Amino acid sequence: MKRKKQWSSRSLAPAFFHNIFYGLIRLLGRPGAYSLLFFVVLFYTLLPGVNKRAQEYIRRRFKPQNELSRMRHTFLLYWNFGKMLVDRSVLRILGDFNAHGPDEDISRLQELYARHKRLILLTAHVGCWQMGFSYLGFLDAPKAVVMLMDRGDVDKHSFKWKMSGGSGKEEEITVINPAAPLGGTLEMLTALRENSVLCINGDRTMGESRHNVQVDFLGGKIELPITPFKIAATTETPVAIVFSTRSRTGEGIFRVAEIIHVPVDTGKGAVRGPEAFIPYAQKFSAELERYCQENPYQFYNFYNMWN
Amino acid sequence: MELIILYKEAKLNTKLKELLIEELNLVDVSVDEIEDDAPLFGEGLGLDSLDAVEIVVLVQKNFNVEIKNMEEGKAAFQSVNSLVDFIKERQA
Numbered sequence: 032m033k034r035k036k037q038w039s040s041r042s043l044a045p046a047f048f049h050n051i052f053y054g055l056i057r058l059l060g061r062p063g064a065y066s067l068l069f070f071v072v073l074f075y076t077l078l079p080g081v082n083k084r085a086q087e088y089i090r091r092r093f094k095p096q097n098e099l100s101r102m103r104h105t106f107l108l109y110w111n112f113g114k115m116l117v118d119r120s121v122l123r124i125l126g127d128f129n130a131h132g133p134d135e136d137i138s139r140l141q142e143l144y145a146r147h148k149r150l151i152l153l154t155a156h157v158g159c160w161q162m163g164f165s166y167l168g169f170l171d172a173p174k175a176v177v178m179l180m181d182r183g184d185v186d187k188h189s190f191k192w193k194m195s196g197g198s199g200k201e202e203e204i205t206v207i208n209p210a211a212p213l214g215g216t217l218e219m220l221t222a223l224r225e226n227s228v229l230c231i232n233g234d235r236t237m238g239e240s241r242h243n244v245q246v247d248f249l250g251g252k253i254e255l256p257i258t259p260f261k262i263a264a265t266t267e268t269p270v271a272i273v274f275s276t277r278s279r280t281g282e283g284i285f286r287v288a289e290i291i292h293v294p295v296d297t298g299k300g301a302v303r304g305p306e307a308f309i310p311y312a313q314k315f316s317a318e319l320e321r322y323c324q325e326n327p328y329q330f331y332n333f334y335n336m337w338n
Numbered sequence: 339m340e341l342i343i344l345y346k347e348a349k350l351n352t353k354l355k356e357l358l359i360e361e362l363n364l365v366d367v368s369v370d371e372i373e374d375d376a377p378l379f380g381e382g383l384g385l386d387s388l389d390a391v392e393i394v395v396l397v398q399k400n401f402n403v404e405i406k407n408m409e410e411g412k413a414a415f416q417s418v419n420s421l422v423d424f425i426k427e428r429q430a
Contacts, residue, residue, distance in 0.1 A: 216390055258387075261391060299361075
């Protein structure tokens with residue numbers, strides 16, 4: 032049975048408004064776009080249909096005491112999300128974004144990749160997740176990202192970035208569409224066979240519900256997909272849980288939260304089927320919750336995940 | 339000669355069905371219940387995208403044949419017969 036999708040990659044605003052932002056960035060740079068963004072965010076914060084999307088997260092994460100504090104949290108959440116989108120466009124248009132991370136995390140990922148010749152980076156819609164990839168230049172490997180591209184997407188994504196973590200050269204990133212036949216799984220396998228670093232978002236479900244498991248998150252149960260863990264097990268690929276944080280204007284920090292090794296026979300022993308992957312999905316959920324505690328306004332799943 | 343070829347094909351079909359049952363945890367299905375021409379995905383055996391991952395790996399592990407992308411997968415995943423044909427073609 033197919034689960035009803037509660038979110039969409041489509042932007043709230045039509046292409047015309049995006050183009051206004053792109054024009055402002057070209058003319059006035061980031062400050063010009065931020066100025067307009069303030070009013071746009073204020074409008075969306077006051078728009079009941081839009082601000083409702085974030086309310087379940089806000090209720091669970093902040094436990095707001097009154098309507099005013101609820102509105103304040105909503106504004107700050109959308110404001111941070113908007114700034115991330117502007118920064119993403121600035122990176123595409125002006126090539127300006129600086130991602131960096133601790134040396135020890137660089138070494139961990141380099142050693143992991145050197146040992147296995149493939150790697151899954153499991154991340155979430157938080158921080159500056161797409162721009163975080165521009166930091167992966169220190170990994171001398173082909174890179175692929177699993178990302179839904181809806182027909183109605185007007186927001187421009189760029190996956191040819193100047194890498195900031197190593198060589199500084201421009202690199203093309205392969206995009207794998209999970210809405211493709213068989214969920215893009217064959218393309219994911221191929222990427223790993225070709226010694227790629229495969230980036231997957233682990234915080235949203237797609238396709239058949241029997242690929243999802245329930246885990247604890249912010250005081251309730253949410254569903255997470257087991258696909259990344261299943262592919263990791265099948266191909267004997269290590270999983271690095273990584274998150275990026277937008278630390279300030281035009282700057283992001285990329286960190287490794289945890290490394291997971293999913294045994295190849297997971298799901299074939301005493302615990303069979305998707306339930307066998309619950310410990311790994313729960314580990315990811317716990318790291319995501321920790322991230323939300325540390326960066327409360329950088330969580331970008333605008334729908335009721337607990338529903 | 340033709341009889342030998344048919345016998346070999348039947349053995350390969352059976353071997354493949356046994357592997358599918360074992361690797362995909364098809365606990366309520368027997369070899370005899372899997373029809374050679376029935377679709378593997380959707381109607382038919384009802385497999386899905388994660389099962390496809392398992393099939394790709396089991397085909398590579400047991401028959402040393404790679405299914406590289408959806409274009410190849412589309413043809414190979416039609417049925418047990420088409421998967422057997424794909425394996426034989428790549429092994430030839």
